[in-house]
Amino acid sequence: MDYSIDFFLNILRRSLFHPSFASLFLAFIFVQGIPVNSYLFIWSSVYTGSVFFVWFLGYMTKVSRNGRKSRKIDWDDEIVLITGGARGIGLLLAETLSIKNVTIVVLDIRKPEIEHPNIVFFECDVSKYDQVQKVAKEIIAEVGHPTIIINNAGVVKGKTILDESEEEILSTIGVNLLAPFWITKTFLPEMVAKNHGHVVNISSALGFSSVAQIADYCATKSGLLAFHEALRHEINARYNASNVRCTLVCPGQVETGMFDGVSYKYPFFTPTIAPIEVVKKIITALDKNETSDILTPYYVHLMPLLRALPGFINDLGYSIMGVDDAMKTWNDTRSKPKNQ
Template structure:
């Protein structure tokens, strides 16, 4: 979501870092519960503990925890089997360990934000990384090769893709990370605004897929990562164009998965969709969030490094899947089937219809828009 393709080099992620966002929140609680109260391994010992203290096998203190443990086992098994089914996996054997030395990873919008973090992290692992961006990436890693490319234009993508193949070989992984946001009400959007949003956020994915997917299909393996947003699953004021462009990625991801399965017979080409909330990158640096502890606890903003780690972990697991970040993102799709008053309550609690009220576009500014203005940091604006 927050991964600008056309970045502003003078803006650093550290400028927007606020320690308050790296604190106690619902995501931390759920991580702890997943390894304790909702862990089949942990809860297995609860009824055994009572048996060792003299309780009978039919006593409630033994039966209830035992049933709870069986329910957890069934839940986690079905969840895991669902992923194995999607990825033609085995219950007994995992996929072969990924040899990163054989991979060539293309990252769009990789000169700043999440893309830059992923590129540098993979380069440290001695992975060959290709960054496509209109601005050069500033890095000391020799494993990163930069190509100036406006991924919103098919001519640019076609030209650069041929250059990449000639110089480095065929990419095995593609991270469609580029993005731009205007932050305007629909009637204030100029034709150029709308064109840029859909060209960068949506059409660029089609161009990179057309350029790099054929060889993956031919080899029967590869991995495509598409970065979407919760804004693509639920409407928000001043994000009509952005939300629509990200919603298109959700449909693109699903259709691509079934085309790979049933049209191209390339089940080994993995597809990962990342649906995120607010990430602390320059793209959304001037977003205003409620200051209440309630909001910070249930709707935390994410550090870019956490998102980058999840992208790399998804590539490492070699599984097709949908990743929701943070925890509340799992429930966003349910809003469509909720009564209208529940939906409006959710909009009011998150204040999402007002967060873009004073938004200032920093990343992806077109020449006619002039240089990026000085934007207050998240510390003073959104805490």
């Protein structure tokens, strides 16, 4: 069992930091006859109030984005399009959703290693707008209009800015950032017209804070954050399609092979996560038909706050955690032939 900080924080979230526990604790203090003006009762009230306040903020965020009532989707009516669905998170998503008898459309430059009657593969370089437009006509004619699009395709080169070639930089930008633009521009109009659909953008923890030897990847993931936020606001404020949901996924290091060899000094605080954990969170957001921000593991929630700290504190943290040395041990296993 992985006894990382996430394990213990998850226990606290379900116990001490849960509104039900906080309510029972304050009630227990009260029935003990402890005076309401005593320090114990006052601090117990502060604790309970704080737990409820944080819970209320989360609830209001959910309501503001989804309305008070959010109907679960009927999977029989959905068509899911996944870019980069030949391996990693994309492939696992396709496999898992196919069990629900959902029609899955996979866009990739390579064919998935699995075959399933519910999974339809179309070869496409999603970084090229003309290819996306061409394959879209085939998808609509053969399968129908996708109602859920998952912008998952991603590449990493693992080189410094000076070592990376122009072609490699353009490839990373094309797959990681331009592809979500092309896919969304192509398939969103039908969702807006029917006021039904879901766009999932898979960014990264590195979209919040960059590290050495991966500048192009970090830049594209940061750009994808901005793209996602603007898209969500345009859907609500320009297209008046509030039932088209937008989910942002920002995972830390996922065990998909993309970052093999990368390690940190203190994995207790920055644990890697299994792909299935990310997939379960995505499917839950889709199933509930809710706009969500999925940040996992827990340390990712703190990363947006880093930019508000003085620069020397950030640099000190990077130094202590050995962040800028992490990519030195990276192994490019995903681009190598299987017999190597």
